[in-house]
Amino acid sequence: MKRDNNNELSRRGFLKKAGLLGLSVAGAGALMEVVFGDDVLAASAAESSAAVRWAMVVDMTKCAGRDACTDCMTACHRAHNVPSIKSRRHEIKWIWKEPFVNAFPELRGGRLRADLAKTDFIVLCNHCDNPPCVRVCPTKATWRRPDGIVMMDMHRCIGCRYCMAACPYGSRSFNWMDPRKALDEKAINQDYPTRTKGVVEKCDFCAERVDHGRLPVCVEACKEKALAFGNLSDAKSNVSKLCAGRFAIRRKPELGTRPEVYYIV
């Protein structure tokens, strides 16, 4: 660079350098957006500010130890025509039980309350605020609704299974075979569709009920009232009060997915 006698930047050189710097900053921002998507940049921002933010709080102090109880799971799978396939390679799950160490692998080891390690946790799609499954879907078959529900459009799913690879919670299942072959024809819920071979499925927070002002099936089915569903953006809602008053944890918060299913332990 040409310098004047005082060994300082010439005016021309300074402008050039400043321009270059400006360009590179703007370019880096654009590059970041292309590579990571604007939701990664937004991930550093505060929690969702929408007027409605559906979330679930699972009170494990009410659920733990009831090993024989499968009320929430049975009710959900029956209402949504989820087949029970024994083979682990083909199974379909919307809501199920997972041992603590699997649900919270980052908390294993260390000295935790002894009973936790023996507890099976109720797990389902976390309806993440920053859902990686949504970012990778090439057809927008899955997307995040403004109210936080991570929704699936089975009509649009091409079965590429990118979302399954992206979800860090194993919340998604793939229909390797026609699920109707495994469904009990007599126990089918005629008012809810089945799925077909070659699509991915998962819990959708019972969007079809929530949109009509009803609670999710699992929440209604639990006799212990261990599951609570509500609007986290409303400070007076049941879920807000539960989270404010009790100690609750989320699954793998370190990944930045911002799950919206909370566990009271």
Add this chain to the structure above:
Amino acid sequence: MHDRIKIFGGLALFIALATFPVWYARATGRANVAPEPKLVNAGKECVNTRAYMREYHMTMLNEWRDEVIRDGKRVPITVAGVKYQKSLTGSCMKCHANKADFCDTCHNYLGVSPSCWDCHNYPGERKHETR
């Protein structure tokens, strides 16, 4: 040339048979056997006119699908004072409960097999269609 009669007779018969669809249609005024779907409507008015439904029911179903699933617009539509959910199983099939005599008649005639039934249920379905 002993077989003249046989040859020309056979030829005439062949032409008569090969052009059967043409002269039969001319003679009877019926171009074809049109499909006759059996309309069962549970005494209610349809969500749209007969002409529209005949040509565009699939377009309408796609629009309903997008509104309900993608936009969460699940408010029912009102026709002649009756509320209808935007739903194939929940509304259409409630009136037209006879899929085999209604939907399938035209679909089979046209050789289309809509993938709707791969997932959606219909009344009286004894055994699900599987692939």
